[in-house]
Amino acid sequence: MNSFQLLNGLTFAALLFVVASGFTLVFGLLRIVNLSHGALYLLGGYIGYSTATMTGSFGLGMLAAMLGVAAVGLVLDQGLLRFVRGQELRQVLLSLGVALVLNDVALVIWGGDSFTVPTPELLFGAVPVLDTFYPKYRLFVLGMGVLVFVLLWLLLNHTRLGALIRAGVDDPEMVEASGVNIRRVFVLTFLLGCALAGLGGVMGGAFLALYPSADAEILVFSLAVVVIGGRGSLVGAAIGAVMVGLLNTMGQVWFPELAYFVIFGPMAALLAFRPLGLLGRAV
C-alpha cells in the first residue's frame, strides 16, 4: 500500500468517524440503534448539495445539512420514537421503517441520479504530501474528522452537558434522581447525533457522491465501526473508524471483488472474542 492509498484510507476513516460518532453517541446514551442514521446521512448530503449549489457556499451547505437533519431528528424523536421508548427492538425496527420512508422521499425530491456536492474553490487541486500529491479536499475531510473528534472529546469531558451524557450512559435513573432533566439531555444528544450524520453527508457527498443506495453503504460501515469500537465510546469509534477505513482501502486494492469481506471478516472475528467491542462495557 503506497502513501496515496494510505491517505485514502485515513480520509475515509475520518468521514466514517464523523458519521459513526453520532451513531455511537445515540446508541450509548439512548440505547437506540438508529437504523435511519444512513438515511439521515444521505438526506444531509442532499440538503447540503442543494444549498451549496444554490448559494455557492460549501459552509452554508454544511450548516443547512446539520440543521435540516437535526430538525428531522427532532420530529423522529418526539413524533415517533417516544411511542416505543425503552423497547430496544421496537425502536430499531421503527427506525428501519423511518429509513425506508426517508429514502423514498429523498428519491422523490432529488431523483435517482448521482450528485456530488460542489467543493469550494479554496479546496480545489492537490498539494504534495509525503511522497505524493494529494487532493486538498480530502485533506480537509481528514482535518474535519480530527476537529470533530477534538470537539466531541472536549464536549464530553469538559462540559456540564458532557458530564451529564457520560453519567447518563452509565446510569440514567440515578442522573434523573439527582434532579437533572435527563430527557432533555437525551433529546440534545439525539439531535447532535443526527446533525453529525448530516455533516457527514455533506463531507462524504463531495468525494463519494450521493445516490439512492449510498445510505445503506455508509450505515453498514458505521455499524462496523460501532461494533468494533464498542457502544457509546468516542475513542472506540475513532479506533474503529481508522481500522475500517484502512481495511476497506486494503480490500479495494488487493481483493476488489471481495472488499466487503475484508472489513467484516475481522469484525466478526473480533465479535467472537469481545462481543461488546474493543472499548464497550457491559451495562
Add this chain to the structure above:
Amino acid sequence: MNRGVLWLLALLAAAVMPLLLSSYHVDLATRILIFAVLAMSIDVLAGFVGRTSLCHGAIFGVATYVVIWVMAKAGLPAVPAFLSGVVAATLVAALFGLLAVRTSGVYFLLLTVALGMVVWGICLRWTGVTGGENGLRGQDMRPALLLARENFYWLVLAVAALAAWAMQRFVNSPFGLSLRGIRDSESRMRALGYNVPLHLFIGFAVSGFFAGVAGALYAFFNEYVSPSSVAMGQSVAGLLMAIVGGIGTLFGSFIGAAAIILLENTVSWYTDRWQAVLGLVFILTMIFAPEGILGTVRRLAAPKGRAR
C-alpha cells in the same frame, strides 16, 4: 374446533384456489406462499429463540443465486439445482450462526445486518460469477410437469405446507422448548447445563435451511436474480411479514405475507412509492400492533385475565 381440522380446511381451500383465480392471481398466491416460508423461518428465530434476524433475505437470496447459477452456468437439472441452493443457504446460515450465537438483542440484529450486507456486497461486486448489477437469468428452469402455473402453485403449496409442519414440529420439540428456554433466560438454561451456543447455532442453521427452501423455490418462480434479491430490503420485507402476522405464531406468517404482498400489489397500481408505504407500515405496526394480526387476535380471543 380441532386445530388440525382447521388447518386441513385452510390447506384444502388453498389447494382449490387456482381453479377459481386468474393466472395473474395464481402467481400472486405462489409468491405469497414462498414469502410465507421465508417469514416463518424468520419467526422461528424471532419468536422462539428471541433473536431478530435481518439477514434472512440474504440467506434466501443465496439459495436463489445458487439455483439459477447451477442451472444456467453449470447446466445441471432442476432437482440437484434445488438441493444445492438449499445446501448453500444452509451452509451460509451455519457460518453466520457461528458468529451470531455470541450476541443477543440489538447486537444480534446489528451483526445480522452486517452479515447480510456482506452477501449483498459480494453479489454486487463479484461480477464474474453473479453477473453484478445485471444479475443472473435462468431459462426454462421448471421441469415440463411444472410449467403450468397451477402445477407450480401446487408444488409450492405442498412444500410450504410441509415446511410449516416441519417448523411447527421443530419449535414444539424438546429441542425447540430448550430454545424457548434460552429466549426467556439464557443464564438459567446455562446453569441447567444446556449448551446454549450449540442450541443457538443449530436453531440458526435450521432457520436458514427453511429460508433456503423459500429462496430455491423463488428461483424457479422468478427465473431471475439480482443483488436486490439479497439486499436488506428483502430481509426487511420478510421480517415485516413475520411481524405483521404475529411474532411467535408461526402460521401468522401466511397472513403477514398475504397482507404485505397484497398491499404491495394494490399500492403499485396507484403509485411507485412502495418503499415509503412499506416503511409506513413498519412504523405503524411497531407503534400500534407490535403483536401482529394473529397475535392481536389471539390476545383478544384469550379468556380474560390470562392474556398471553
